[in-house]
Structure formats: structure tokens, C-alpha cells
Amino acid sequence: MRNIFATLLAFIVCILVSCDYSERDIADPRLPRYTEQGANTAGCVINEKVWFDPCYFGLFPSWTSCDGLTVACDSLLNYSELRFSGGYYSPGFEDLESLSVVLRLPSKQIRNLGSLRALIGSELPIDGTSVSADLITDGVSLLACSEAETVQTGKVFFRSDGSDHKAFAGTFGFSASNDCGRYDVFYGRFDYDVTQVNFISLN
Secondary structure, eight states, X not given: OXXXXXXXXXXXXHHHHHTOTTOSOOSOTTSOXXXXXXXXXXXXXXXXXXXXXXXXXXXXXXXXXXXXXXXXXXXXXXXXXXXXEEEEOOGGGSOOEEEEEEEEEETOOOOSHHHHHTTTTOEEEBSSSSBEEEEEETTEESSOSSSSOOEEEEEEXXXXXXXXXXXXXXXEEEEEEETTEEEEEEEEEEEEEOOGGGEEEOO
């Protein structure tokens, strides 16, 4: 009876862990390790495919300038977005498919390092309202492929190691589904040494 109980408990724990969208690290050498030191990297698993910022591994595909993180602000529509540029992993890194992970924050005017770091310590739901997520490839949104509403569930944590340097780090994960399909994003992490070069205005 004790063995049955132990097995059942282990099974429940495994289920709970697998549902933690924002687990800080995972034993997968293809993903950049989670840090809070300005390592200029990002990574996650999207529908069981590994995605990351290739510049972290010394790879420089033609479609990236190694800016990694772009913080864009739209003052007219009153939102800001964090765009992480990267690509899907393939064995040998021969063919990285470009894809950007976007976190859009309504009613936020993030124009500089100070307003960006004001997010640190907050935990926000990715629900399409507080924060909306998107996956963009070749300028096309994978989550806005139809007029049907996209249902999103997940969360994002904004973190720092507490020092005065310009590192901006965090973890994220979400699921999004509509008529076109479903995307499950797990073990997301990012860590960038941010300067004013990372900020752009959309209008």
C-alpha cells in the first residue's frame, strides 16, 4: 500500500511540475541556462520545438542583427511590447527558422530603462488582456491567423538579481489556441543587458 501511495504521489508531483509554465530551468543543453546577469539571451520550448536567441551560441543567421530584445512603445494605441528575436533549433544549427516571441503590455508606456525596470518584481497573467502574447514569423502573426478569438493562458515574471546593473530578466510560459491551432510555450526565460538602443517608438 505504501508503494502504491508513493507512486501516486510522484505522479501527481510530475503533473504539477509539467504544468508550471515558468519553471526557471530545465535539464536541456539546447536551451540557454536561466540567469539574471545580463547574458543577452532568451529561450523556450514551443510545441516541443526548441527556440532560442542564436547569438548567445555565437550563431549569426542572416535574419538577425543580434539585437535580441526590442522594447517598442506605441503612444497612440497606448501599449508597449517586448519582442525577443530568435529561431527554432535544428540539429547542427544548419537551418534556423526565424521566429519572434512577443509579449504585449496594454496601458504601458515603456520608453527607457527606468520604466522597464519598474516591471521587476511583478507577476502578470498572460490572458490576452493584462498581457497578450504573440508568435511572429516573416512579419506574420501565428496567433492572429483568423478572426476567431485567441484564448491565452499563462504568466510572465519579471526578475533581477537586485544589483544596480542593467540586466532585465524573467521567465514566461503560455498556451494559445484558436481555429488555426494551438501553441504551448514552456520554460521561457530571458536575460538581457539593456541599453537605450533596445528601445524604439512605433509612432
